[in-house]
Each structure stands twice: as C-alpha cells, then as structure tokens.
Amino acid sequence: MTGFDWLFFTEVLVGGLLSGVMYSLVAIGFVLIYKTSGVLNFAQGAMLLFAALTFVSLTERGINFPLAFVITFAIMVALGIAIERAVLRPLVNKPPITLFMATLGLSYVLEGAAQLVWGTQVHGLDLGIEDLPFDIGGVFISQFDIFAAAVALGLVVALSLFFRYTRIGLGFRAVADDQFAALAVGLKLNWIWASVWAAAGLVALVAGLLWGARSGVQFSLSLIVLKALPVLVLGGFDSILGAIVGGLLVGATEKLAEVYIGEYFGGGIESWFAYAVALVFLLIRPAGLFGQKLVERV
C-alpha cells in the first residue's frame, strides 16, 4: 500500500467543510423558526426556492442587484406575515407534528406558486464571483466556496448581534425561552412569529442566492431541505451553533465518505450517507450535539 495522500485528503476535507457551510446556511433558517415557535418548518426549502426564483426573475427583467434584493426581501417579509396569519395563528396550541404537516402543505403551495408565477425553466445566476480554484500550500480551494463561507459567517454574526442587542432579538429569545412567560409580560407573540418567519425568509434568500449561483435556480433548490434535515438532527433543532457544526460535519463526512468508501458501494451514497451518520449519532445522543436536552414528561 502506498503512503496516504495527506494533501489530497486535506483538499477533500476542506472542500467538504466549505460545502458544509452551505448546508449550515439552510439549517439556520430552520433553527430560527424552531427556536421561537417550536415548528419544524419543512417549507424552508420551498422558501429558498421562492426567494431565489423571485430574485432571479426580477434581475432578468432589468432590475439591478440591490433593488432586486430589497424587493425580494420585502416579498419574503410579506410572506412571513401572511404565513403567520393564515397558517400559524389558526393552528396555535396544536401538537407540533400537526404544525409540521401544515408546513409540508405550505412547501407544496410555495413551490407551486413560485413556479407558476416565474416558470419552471432553469435560471442562471451570476453573483459576480468566479468559481476559480486557488492554491493554498498545495491545496486547491474554490474562491466561490470561500465567499460563501464568508457570507455565512457574516450572517451568523449579524444574527447573533441582532439576538443579543436589539429589542426584537430580546423578544425572540424570550419567546424561545418560555412562550407563556413571554405572553404574560406583554410580548406580542403574533408579531414575533411574523418577524421570525421574515428573518428566516432573509436567510432563505441569502442561501438561495448562493445555492442558485452554484447550481442554477430551479426546482431542485427546494430539495436542499432534505440535505439540511440530517444537519439539524446532528446539531439539534434549536441551536444555531449546532446547525453550523452539524453542517460542517455533514459536509466533511459526506465528501470523505464519497471519496474513500463510496467505491465499495458503487458510488452515489451521498443521497443517504448524511442520514446514516445522523441516525447513528442520534442513537448515542438523542438531543443532537447542542440541542436542549428534552426531558419527556407526561
């Protein structure tokens, strides 16, 4: 057996970690909503598709980048408010799994609506960053991946600051901590929920743009939700840090597995490998890496 190629290993690892960042970005959107309203929002992927498709279609109609971003964000805010009104409010106090199924329905509505309005063809999206590899000590890293990682980092920092230092952020944390107590001190739960869905819409927009630039804006964007779920299981549904670490973990193991053990399975294992990792992990630690330990009570 020849010596282990560390350089190649590092390259695969770094590539995996960077694509993991993209998973984290999607997962953060889930965490925001789960933390404050206890809803596992399956429609996050559909929101991502909706946002990216709206943005691309706007730019294709000659609207410049910042304006298109603002308009799309405004639409996502409106969407957040509408979802709170039409779906969440009537289902208040229902079991979490009912709400989950409602978001399944919601994802169908959003996917359908996005494609009905903007069409089903694949749109190219150019963010002006070239996907050129560059060389760090013999390891080739994609420039675009670095950019994506930087954006993700910026987003996480911004979110943390927002949670820590703004009044709305404080409200989010209060609701996440104890809904009834938050209601008792006069927080308007409806507004908090609407704004948290709007925030998740922003995350979806950013993630949608990055993924869209990568693979084209099309229906398959919506399926990223399926990549984010094992990340959430690993990291815990209610931890932003968990979403990041989980994303990195899934990205790295997935790539390494595909390269090093994929051939024994005939390839293509990335469709389920993340789930296998998450499942094995769950059996050891049911609350995920950073999730709150839930004491099940009667």
Place this chain on the structure above:
Amino acid sequence: MSVLLDTPASAPNLSRTPSLKTWVWPLIVLVVAFGLVPAFGTSYLFEGILLPFLALSLAGVGLNLLTGYAGQVSLGSAAFMAVGAFACFNFNLRVDGLPLFGSIILAGLTAAAVGLVFGLPSLRLRGFYLAVSTLAAQFFVQWALTKFSWFSNESASGVIDAPALTLFGFTFEGAVGRYYFALTIVTLLTFLAYRLVVSEVGRNFIAVRDNETAARIIGIPVLRTKLFAFAISSFIIGVAGVLWAFAYLRTVEPAGFNLDRSFQILFLIIIGGLATIRGAFYGAALIVVFPLILSRLGALVFGDLFDSGVLDMAQRIVLGALIILFLILEPDGLAALFARIREKIRGGFLRS
C-alpha cells in the same frame, strides 16, 4: 410532546363488540364494487381511477395503522411500497414453482422486515426526529434499488415488468381482471387491519400514541408495540406497492416510489382522517380524483392557458392548501366530516 397527535373525536368505540349493523355499509360497498362497478365501468375508469385508488387506499390503511393509531410519523411509505413491489418481482422471478400469492406474502414480509429495521430508531426517537429518520429509509431504498441492478433483473435504470396475475389457478387479465385482483387483496387486508384495530393490539397502539409513559405503567410492552406497528404497517404498504406496480402501472421503476409518493400517502390519511380505516379510502379517492377535476375545471375556465405545466403547479398549490385547510378546519378529516353530515341528516329526519 406527550401527545403527538390530536386524539380524534371520532375514535372508534372500542368497547362495543361489532354488531350486525357495523357490517351493513361495508357489505353494500363490496357488493357494488364486486358486482355493479365492473358491469358499468369503462376501461378508463379502471385504469385511470380505480386501480390507483385501490393501491393508494391500501397504502393509506397501512400508514394509518402506524401514524394514525400508533402515533409514529413516517415519511418513508413509498420506500416500503418499493420494497414490496421489487421483492414480489424477485420472488416471482427467482423462486420456481412459487405461486404469485406466495410471492405477495413473502414480499409483504420482506417489507415488514425492512420496516422493522427502519423502525428501530423509534425506540429512542420521537416526533420530528423519528420523522426525519424515516426519510433515511426513503433515500436508502431508492438508492439501493437503482444502484444494484440485480433487484430489477439487470434491466436498464431499474425498470421492472409485471408478470401475469395468477391467483389459485385463475389468471386476472385486462383492466377489469386487475381490478378484481386488487379489490380482492384490498378487501382481505382491510378486513385484517380492521380486526387488528379493534383487538388488544390496536388498543395498545392507541395507548402508546396517547401516552407512552402511562401505557408502560399499565403494562403494555411499548417497544414491542411500536416495532409491531412498523412491521404490520410496512407489510400492508408493501403489498400496496405490489398492487401499484403489478395491477396499476405494470411497469415501474424505483424513481416512481419517490418522496412525493410518500408525502401523497401521508396527505391522504390526513385528508381522509387519521386513525380511521375508512379515512384512507376517502383520502385516496380525493387524491386520485381531484387532479382530474382540476384539469377539467382549469381547461374550462382558462382554456389553452391551462397547459400541463400550469396544471402541475396548480395541483401542487391546491393540494398543499387542502392539507393546511384540513388541518385547520377538519383535523379529523373527511371521515369526521361525513360522520357529521350523516348525523345532521338523521337529525333532520327525526325533527320533521
């Protein structure tokens, strides 16, 4: 999260032994289905509506045992359908002299075994985490069936063709024949599911769903009950997969059993009514018929603008909206809605 799902208001009255009256309506339906429908139905009715309806209903009955009665949410139903279909294909192909009936039972058992394996996480996981882990079944099975061409007897992209449907020396041919074939199997398994639900096992399912800790305290073997729910549900869903592949489509590939199919089955039991046997049939009827109605309606209102692409998207939107509406307005589904209408009519008669 002690209560996973709302306890349906229309939960069957379990203490009552089934009286003669309970069987009147199902018998009438059966007489019509076996006797009258084939006499009047067109081949389109069988091929396009009744066969998918029967297969999906059976899958719904299976999933309802697991999700409606035992409270374990599964997003991997299509995977178990695929296991059933491909197992039946292989048993039929590779075991000489095995009658189709034997292949179907073995296929169901294979699906049950696979279901058992993917049900193992339910021993430690609940709610969302379990739902996510059943997705693993969905992806793994689809990958395995596409990847290893042995499962499809080395055919391209995993397509399998159905054999002749012969049960007990009688070959079911043509649309009507396949309808009888599917109807017979669905009737048998639905009867079985009904007997199961009103038995002790069924009551254990409900106890585990409503309150696991309490169930354990009164001496119900919770873990065994959960695993049994996964096994029996997968058995029925597996056989539904056989019907889907052999009676309805006749040629099928693994991609036909994708995540959308899994969602479709989950949706149909939500629409039809969780924890009811008849709900699966109501839900399946709606799921099968509504795209047809929608396409007619759309063509009527919008004319040529309503092409197949638009129809596809409109279907998604309406289906999604239906789910949300049902969850909000009628969480117990069509079964509860019909029951209420019946009560209303009866009440009206009494007053007049």
